[in-house]
Amino acid sequence: xxxxxxxxxxxxxxxxxxxxxxxxxxxxxxxxxxxxxxxxxxxxxxxxxxxxxxxxxxxxxxxxxxxxxxxxxxxxxxxxxxxxxxxxxxxxxxxxxxxxxxxxxxxxxxxxxxxxxxxxxxxxxxxxxxxxxxxxxxxxxxxxxxxxxxxxxxxxxxxxxxxxxxxxxxxxxxxxxxxxx
Amino acid sequence: xxxxxxxxxxxxxxxxxxxxxxxxxxxxxxxxxxxxxxxxxxxxxxxxxxxxxxxxxxxxxxxxxxxxxxxxxxxxxxxxxxxxxxxxxxxxxxxxxxxxxxxxxxxxxxxxxxxxxxxxxxxxxxxxxxxxxxxxxxxxxxxxxxxxxxxxxxxxxxxxxxxxxxxxxxxxxxxxxxxxx
DNA sequence: ACCAAATATCTTAGTCTCTAAGATTTTTCT
DNA sequence: AGAAAAATCTTAGAGACTAAGATATTTGGT
Numbered sequence: 001x002x003x004x005x006x007x008x009x010x011x012x013x014x015x016x017x018x019x020x021x022x023x024x025x026x027x028x029x030x031x032x033x034x035x036x037x038x039x040x041x042x043x044x045x046x047x048x049x050x051x052x053x054x055x056x057x058x059x060x061x062x063x064x065x066x067x068x069x070x071x072x073x074x075x076x077x078x079x080x081x082x083x084x085x086x087x088x089x090x091x092x093x094x095x096x097x098x099x100x101x102x103x104x105x106x107x108x109x110x111x112x113x114x115x116x117x118x119x120x121x122x123x124x125x126x127x128x129x130x131x132x133x134x135x136x137x138x139x140x141x142x143x144x145x146x147x148x149x150x151x152x153x154x155x156x157x158x159x160x161x162x163x164x165x166x167x168x169x170x171x172x173x174x175x176x177x178x179x180x181x
Numbered sequence: 182x183x184x185x186x187x188x189x190x191x192x193x194x195x196x197x198x199x200x201x202x203x204x205x206x207x208x209x210x211x212x213x214x215x216x217x218x219x220x221x222x223x224x225x226x227x228x229x230x231x232x233x234x235x236x237x238x239x240x241x242x243x244x245x246x247x248x249x250x251x252x253x254x255x256x257x258x259x260x261x262x263x264x265x266x267x268x269x270x271x272x273x274x275x276x277x278x279x280x281x282x283x284x285x286x287x288x289x290x291x292x293x294x295x296x297x298x299x300x301x302x303x304x305x306x307x308x309x310x311x312x313x314x315x316x317x318x319x320x321x322x323x324x325x326x327x328x329x330x331x332x333x334x335x336x337x338x339x340x341x342x343x344x345x346x347x348x349x350x351x352x353x354x355x356x357x358x359x360x361x362x
Numbered sequence: 363a364c365c366a367a368a369t370a371t372c373t374t375a376g377t378c379t380c381t382a383a384g385a386t387t388t389t390t391c392t
Numbered sequence: 393a394g395a396a397a398a399a400t401c402t403t404a405g406a407g408a409c410t411a412a413g414a415t416a417t418t419t420g421g422t
Contacts, residue, residue, distance in 0.1 A: 013315050014304055020322040021303060026231050027329040028206045029213055030248075033228075034336040037249065042379075043224075047214075050207050061399060066211075068218065073380050075401055080379095097388045097399040117335060121328045122202060123195055128324075129317065134194050136314050137321050141201040143306050148208040151299045155215040223408075242370060254409050256372055261408095278370040278417045 021144075031118075038114055041084065044069070048077050049086050049103065053111075057102040059092065068156060202325075212299075219295055222265065225250070229258050230267050230284065230292075238283040240273065249337060 008016070036046035044067075051066055052058065058066075064074045078101055081087040086107045092098035126134060189197070217227035225248075232247055233239065239247075245255045259282055262268040267288045273279035307315060 007312075008316075010312060013312060013319070014307055016319055017307055017315060017322075018300055018303060020319055020326070022231075023235055024322050024326045024329070025209045025213065026228075026235055027326045027333070028209045029228055029231075031329045031333045031336075032206065032210055033249065034333045038336050044379080047207075047210055050203075050210070054204055054207055059399080060401095068214065070381055071400060072382080072402075076379065095389070095399080099400065114336065118328070118332045119199055121332060122199060122325070125321075125324050125328055126195055126198055129321070131188075131191060131194060133317050134198060135189075136310065137318055138194070138197055138201055140306070140310070140318050141198075141205050143309075144303070145201070145205045145208045147299070147302045147306055148205070148212045151302060152208070152212045152215045154298060155212075155219050155295070225408075240370080241372095251410055252371060253373075253411080257408065273370095276370080276418070280371065 035111075035114055039084075039111065041086075042080070044073075045077050045080050045084075045086075048074075049081055049107075049111075052087060052101060052103045053108070057090075057100050059098045059100055061098070063101060216292075216295055220265075220292065222267075223261070225254075226258050226261050226265075226267075229255075230262055230288075233268060233282060233284045234289070234292075238271075238281050240279045240281055242279070244282060 032046065032050075033043055036043045039046060041049070048063055048067060051063065055066070060074050060078060061071065063069075063077075064071050067074070069077070078087065078089065078099075081101075082089060085104055087101050087103050090100040090102055092100050129137065213227065213231075214224050217224045220227060222230070229244055229248060232244065236247070241255050241259060242252065244250075244258075245252050248255070250258070259268065259270065259280075262282075263270060266285055268282050268284050271281040271283055273281050310318065
C-alpha cells in the first residue's frame with residue numbers, strides 16, 4: 001500500500017479505528033437502553049437477561065460475578081425478570097443452596113421481535129460485502145469481543161469501586177436461600 | 182466462493198454475523214460499566230460524558246433528548262459530572278435560558294489513561310489485518326453505527342415508555358433556570 | 363410595546379434500585 | 393459431629409429517576 005499522501009496512512013487508519021470503535025460502543029449503549037425501555041425493563045435487568053441469553057443458564061452468584069452487582073441486587077433483578085416472565089429460577093440438584101437462572105425460551109420471541117428490524121438492517125448492510133470480507137469482519141468482531149472481555153476484567157481487578165470481592169473472599173458472612181426443603 | 186460443504190454458506194455467515202454482533206454488544210455494555218465504576222461514575226453519568234465527548238458540547242435539553250432521560254434527571258447528571266470536574270456548565274450567549282454543557286478538556290486525560298490498555302490491545306489486534314482489510318472493517322463499523330442509531334430512534338418513536346415527548350410537544354409546562362442575571 | 367404562551371432549566375416528592383450488612387439454609391472441612 | 397465456608401435472601405439506608413410544579417427567558421400575536 002501507498003506510504004504517502006492521498007490514501008490514509010496506517011497510523012491514520014488506526015486512529016480512525018479507535019475512534020470508530022468508541023463511536024460504535026456509545027451507539028451500542030444507546031440502542032441497548034432503548035431496547036430495555038421497550039421491554040419495560042430496567043437497563044440492569046436487560047443486561048442480565050442478555051448475559052443469560054448469551055452465556056446460557058447460570059447461578060445467581062455467577063450472575064453477580066459477571067455483572068459486578070451485589071448478591072442482594074441480583075436477587076432483585078431475578079425477582080423482576082421472573083415477574084416479567086423472562087427467566088425462571090430452578091433448583092440445582094447438586095447443591096440445594098444454589099439457584100439456577102434460566103431464560104424462558106418463549107421470552108426470546110418477545111425480544112426477537114424487537115430485533116427483527118435491526119437484524120434486517122444488518123443483513124442488508126452485510127449485502128455490501130463479499131463472503132471473504134464478511135469473514136474478515138467476523139474475525140475482527142470475535143477478537144474484539146475477547147479484547148473487550150479481558151480489558152473489562154483488568155479494570156475490575158484493580159478498580160477502586162468493585163462491589164464484590166474477588167470470588168472466594170467475602171467481607172463478612174452472606175446468608176440464606178428461600179427454599180424450605 | 183464455494184457453495185457447498187466445507188466453507189460456511191452465505192446464510193451461515195449472516196447468522197454468525199448477527200450472533201457476533203449481539204455478543205460484542207453485550208461485551209461492550211460490560212466494558213462500559215467497568216469503565217464507569219473505575220471513574221467513580223454512575224453508568225448514566227458515564228454515558229452522558231461519552232455522548233458529550235463524541236458529539237461535542239450541547240445544551241442540557243439536547244442531552245435529555247439524546248439519552249431519553251427527563252430534564253430533571255439530566256440536571257442531576259450534570260451536577261454530578263460537574264462536581265467530578267468532567268464537564269462544565271456554560272451560558273449560551275444567544276438564549277439565557279439555555280445551559281451549554283462542555284467536557285473539561287483535562288478530564289479527557291483521566292479517561293484516556295483508562296483506555297490506554299484497551300487502545301494498545303486494539304492496535305495490536307489491527308496488526309493482524311492489511312490496510313485494505315482495515316478499511317473494510319472501518320467501513321462496516323461506520324455503517325453499523327448508523328444502523329444502530331436509526332434503530333434506536335425507531336424503538337423510541339413507537340416505544341411505550343419514552344420519558345420525554347418527541348421534542349416540541351410537552352405534557353404540561355416545564356420550568357426555570359438557576360441563573361439570576 | 364405588551365401580554366400570553368411556549369421554552370429551558372431547576373426543584374421537589376415519591377418510587378425504585380443498589381450497596382452494605384445481617385439472617386438463614388446447606389455444604390465442606392477437620 | 394461441629395465449625396467454618398458458601399449461596400441466597402432480607403432489610404435499612406443512600407441515591408437516581410420520573411412526574412409534576414416552579415422560575416426565568418424568549419417568542420408571537422395584537
